[in-house]
Amino acid sequence: MNARLAQIKRKLCTDRLDGIVLFSSANVSYAAGYPCRDTYLLITSGKSLFLTDTRYSEELKDRTNGFLVKTYSGSLVELAAKECLRLGLKRVGFEGRHISYSAYALMRKRLGRKVTLVPKTHLIEELRSIKAEDEIALIKRAVDIAKKAMYFAQGLIVPGRREIEVAAELERFVRFHGAWAAAFPVIVASGKNSAFPHHITSMKRIEKNEPVLIDMGVDYQGYKSDLTRVFNSGKISNAVKKTYEIVLRAQxxxxxxxxxxxxxxVIDATARQYIARCGFGGFFGHSVGHGVGLEVHEDPRISKKSNELIRQGMVFTVEPGIYLYGKYGIRIEDMVLVTAKGVEVL
Structure with a gap:
C-alpha cells in the first residue's frame, strides 16, 4: 500500500467511515500516484477500486499497483453505489464539493436506506497541502520550465506583436522543454489590459513604451507552476517604475x-498593509497567494480571511499587485516552499 493510501485509510478510521468515494480528478490522482482522468476512486479499509470506463481501464491496470479496476458503460455514480452495496459498506464519505446535486440524488436513490452518505470537505485536500519530496521535485521542475519561458518571453515583447501571438509562442516553448502543457491559458496583458488581474489574452497589439504582464505556469507530469512577471515594450515610465518597486517590496x-x-x-496582511501605506490600498483586492500542486489553485489559501497556520512542506504563491484601471497593472508572483527553518523561493 502506498503512503498516501495509508494516510487516507487512517482518516477513514478516525472519522468512523467504512469508505469514501473520491470524485475530484486531482484527489483521485493524489491517492493513486498517477494522473487519472474521468475516474472515481472508492477507498475502503481493505480495498481500493478505480471506477472508470474502457478508455482508461487498461491504462490504469498497467500504470498503477494495488488497485482493482471496475469498468462500467453507464453512470460512474451508479457504479459507485453498486460497489458500496456489494461491499456491504454502511457509512460512506463523499466529496460534496465535487459532485452535482443530480449525481448525488442518483447515488442516494441507488443506495436506498442501506448506506449513510457522509459529506467530507477537504479530507484529501488537507493531505495534499503538505508536499512529499517526490512532489516537490516535480513542482521544482515545473517552476524551472516556467522560469525559462519567462526569459524567452523577453524577446517576444515588441511593439506590433499581438498578445495572443506571445501566448502561443510561450505555450509552444514549454512543451518543447518537457512540460505536458501550460497549466492554464497563458495571460498576456499589455498596457491598459494589465489592470485586469485575469485578463483574457486578446488580439490587441503591444504598443511602444507600455507594461506587459505575463501570468503563466506549466503542467509537468501532473504538477503545476504559476509565475507572473511584468515586462516593458520600451521606455519604462517613472509611474510604472514606482508602482513596480512598491509591489516588489510588498512581496x-x-x-x-x-x-x-x-x-x-499575517503573510497576507504584511503585503497588503505595505501597499496601503504607500497609498494604493484601494487598488489591491485579491488574496496574496494560494497553494499550487496537482491544481493551480489549492490549499493553503494565503488570504486575510484564512486562519490556517503555515506548515513545513507547503508550496504556495506570493503575488501582491496594484491595478490602476484605465492605466496599467503590476503583479509579481513567485512560488515558495516552506522549509523547517523558513522559506525557499522556488
Whole structure:
C-alpha cells in the first residue's frame, strides 16, 4: 500500500467511515500516484477500486499497483453505489464539493436506506497541502520550465506583436522543454489590459513604451507552476517604475514572514498593509497567494480571511499587485516552499 493510501485509510478510521468515494480528478490522482482522468476512486479499509470506463481501464491496470479496476458503460455514480452495496459498506464519505446535486440524488436513490452518505470537505485536500519530496521535485521542475519561458518571453515583447501571438509562442516553448502543457491559458496583458488581474489574452497589439504582464505556469507530469512577471515594450515610465518597486517590496516583506507556525493571514496582511501605506490600498483586492500542486489553485489559501497556520512542506504563491484601471497593472508572483527553518523561493 502506498503512503498516501495509508494516510487516507487512517482518516477513514478516525472519522468512523467504512469508505469514501473520491470524485475530484486531482484527489483521485493524489491517492493513486498517477494522473487519472474521468475516474472515481472508492477507498475502503481493505480495498481500493478505480471506477472508470474502457478508455482508461487498461491504462490504469498497467500504470498503477494495488488497485482493482471496475469498468462500467453507464453512470460512474451508479457504479459507485453498486460497489458500496456489494461491499456491504454502511457509512460512506463523499466529496460534496465535487459532485452535482443530480449525481448525488442518483447515488442516494441507488443506495436506498442501506448506506449513510457522509459529506467530507477537504479530507484529501488537507493531505495534499503538505508536499512529499517526490512532489516537490516535480513542482521544482515545473517552476524551472516556467522560469525559462519567462526569459524567452523577453524577446517576444515588441511593439506590433499581438498578445495572443506571445501566448502561443510561450505555450509552444514549454512543451518543447518537457512540460505536458501550460497549466492554464497563458495571460498576456499589455498596457491598459494589465489592470485586469485575469485578463483574457486578446488580439490587441503591444504598443511602444507600455507594461506587459505575463501570468503563466506549466503542467509537468501532473504538477503545476504559476509565475507572473511584468515586462516593458520600451521606455519604462517613472509611474510604472514606482508602482513596480512598491509591489516588489510588498512581496519581499510578505516572504520574510513565512515560516512554520505563521498564520496565513499575517503573510497576507504584511503585503497588503505595505501597499496601503504607500497609498494604493484601494487598488489591491485579491488574496496574496494560494497553494499550487496537482491544481493551480489549492490549499493553503494565503488570504486575510484564512486562519490556517503555515506548515513545513507547503508550496504556495506570493503575488501582491496594484491595478490602476484605465492605466496599467503590476503583479509579481513567485512560488515558495516552506522549509523547517523558513522559506525557499522556488
Amino acid at each position: 519581499k516583506s510578505a516572504i520574510s514572514k513565512i515560516k512554520p507556525g505563521t498564520s496565513a493571514k
